[in-house]
Amino acid sequence: MRYAHHVDQVRTAEAALMAALPEGALMQRAAAGLAATCAGLLPRVYGSRVLVLAGSGDNGGDALYAAARLARRGAHAEALLLDPAKAHAEGLAALRAAGGRVTDDAGAFGRADLVLDGIVGIGGRGPLRPAAAPFAAMARRGPVVAVDVPSGVDPDTGEVTGPALRADVTVCFGTHKPGLLVDPGAGYAGVVHLVKIGLDLPPAPVEALQGADVAALLPVPGTESDKYRRGVVGVAAGSTRYPGAALLAVAGALRGGAGAVRYTGHAAEEVVRRHPETLISDAGPARAGRVQAWVVGPGGGDGAEHALREALDTEVPVLADADALTELARLGPDLLAGRPAPTLLTPHAGEAARLLAGVGEHTDAETVAARRLWAARLIAARYGATVLLKGSTTVVADPEGTVRVNATGTGWLGTAGSGDVLSGLAGSLLATGLTPLDAASAAAHLHGLAGRHAAGPGAPITALDIADALRPAWQSLTG
Template identity: 80%
Template sequence: MRHAHAVEQVRAAEAALMARLPEGTLMQRAAAGLAAVCVRLLPGVYGSRVLVLAGSGDNGGDALYAGARLARRGASVRALLFAPDKAHPGGLAALLAAGGRLTADPEEFGRADLVLDGIVGIGGRGGLRPAAQPYATMRRRGPVVAVDVPSGVDPDTGEVDGVALRADVTVCFGTHKPGLLVDPGASYAGVVHLVDIGLDLSRAQVEVLQHADVAALLPVPAAESDKYRRGVVGIAAGSARYPGAALLAVAGALRGGAGAVRYVGTAAEEVVRRYPETLVTEGGPAGAGRVQAWVVGPGSGEGAERALTEALAGGVPVLVDADGLTELARLGPDALRERTAPTVLTPHTGEAARLLAGADGGAPPAADDLAARRLDTARRLAAAYRATVLLKGSTTVVAEPTGEVRVNPTGTSWLATAGSGDVLAGLTGSLLAAGLAPLDAASAAAYLHGLAGRAAAHGEVPVAALDIARALRAAWRTVRE
């Protein structure tokens, strides 16, 4: 599992470590790791052209010390200082002693075989200052390597409030920064390399699952398991207008580890015709029989109110999606106030805006603003509704009411297709029914869903939601093997 820590946590850990080490040791560790990554990116260090963009403070110092190491190996290193009177004195002296030179020529950016972005570090906020903004749009010859975080990207949130410098590679020190893992910041970070500098960090604010973590979560039938012991997931989805939503939610649920899928809704004939293993019950969730979790809302139309009310009245986990979220936004958080069983909400940013408006009684915020602040949006929703929130989008974020967050690393833009969310809802609900905790079910489902989307779009070809559902078995196998 990867972990990401807020700037405040990193600063505290750095201060504690520096108090025990000789002066400058920590910066030298960072510079050594940074230079080692640069060496791997250059076709040859000797004779290569390297430009260091150095701001004030320690971030610029890291870049200058790394430039000095490259200069000692024969690279032609130039440093462009954005605040010459505030440049890190030790780093600048080391660069000049190693044969590096200063430059004021912006054309060096386009001629360099590699550019080190040390303009703004983790202490910076807001976009690039005017003097640095032109470099965000200049043509470059070689890769841009960001020092700890791309300049202009908020390290804690991933927000880009203005102009930012897009990196091909980001070398971060000690721990990942949340802003490198979530869009829009993640799209500026490129490939992220982590350099261990020996920090002793407190509990991470953000986690990212990897294959082994997901494999450990996935349910496996025991020798004495039957379909009921493995869990039954109820699906209340579909309508005369959107019968396909029922089929897609059931398709996801059948591949999610539960022993059986029980369907209620108007698309029963279509569901059984396509998936004869599905248990079909007339009426709503209240009369459906035993289930271990409910999925309510995909394509439910006018039936969403009844389905949501009946499912929430039960004592099992409930996942609310699509039309169910619209109904929940109308009811507000009070609809969940008396629940003791977990609730999982799976909105996109438009639905998140309506839910937030339902929570505070105001006008819905702009969906684009929520997308730019994905970590904050997911946390706000989770706290307001006291529910686990899976916020869908270019980066899927799963948040708990406690503020704990997991960011999904497997997404692909090919998942932006009609019905994809219905498959995800069914898959998540099935994992809930199989016994996974809400945070685990939501984050594991997002992980598998992303892998399935990648597999279905192999070769970068368009995919439909049913293709994603069909690829879930391969995604499951990939994680397990």
């Protein structure tokens, strides 16, 4: 598991630790870890050209001290001070004492074998300031290593509101920052290295499950299991106009661990022809037979409201997607109030914007994509449901405030019907008994791995390719 903490939590923990350590000891710990990572990125340290982009404050100090360590090993270290009057005095003195020097030649950025981004740290907000902004567009020779967070990326949210320096590697101290795990910020962070510096931190507000965490969640049938004990997932999806959504949702559900899939909707003939193991009903969720969870909405068309209401009237978890989300946004969160079982919502950015409008928060898909943590948390709180916000970084948030992020996917997952497969998969995991938070997290992880398996080295895929790749994705975690 990766844990990420907000800036105020990190600041509090740093203050407590610095009070117990000799002055400057905490910065030296950070600089030592940073220098070690940089040394590993260089073919050799001796003779390499290292440039520090040094802003004011401790972030610049970390970078200057790290460069001093590299200079003592023979690197040609230079510092370009973006605000000379506010440069970290002790770090600058250490660099000079080690043989480094200050330069005002911006062209050194393109000649350096390695650049340390020490412009702004976790205290920074907003885009790069004018003095630093040109470096965001400059060509570089060697890797850029961000100190704690790439300058121009919001550490708490991952928002990028203007010019930002794109790093090849980010070395973060003590804990991950949420902005390093969530797009668009994650796309600027490159490979993230965590350097532990001894912080005593509270429970993390943002988590990122790793393969072993997901494997531990996946259901494993026992020797006495049968299809009913393993759970039955109901799928109310598809319409005369969109029968394919039903096929794809069922395809995902069949590969999600439940013992059986019960389908109700207009695409029954197509579903049973493609998936003969599916149990078929034309009675709707209210009378389709016993299930342990419902998936409602993919391709539901005009019948989505009726199917949603019937499913919500049951006493089992309900996953609402696609047309069911449109209806929920129109009807409002009161529709979910008082349910004896939980609800899982799986919107993409556009559907999330509609859900937010349904509670008076008017925005658009672009804003949702740029502010993923904010959008997922707000929808979860206002609707009293767990939310799986789809996108390049999937964000899962529950009403209690727990947030998980997932980035196992690939751009090839952006294909028609991919979300229908994800809905069926997550609903199946719900039916096996996982909580909405765990079902959504595991489904997002598996779905992303399946996309990678299907795309291989890089080729277009279809939603059915993703469904077919769920089995090897599952095996890659449990094998």
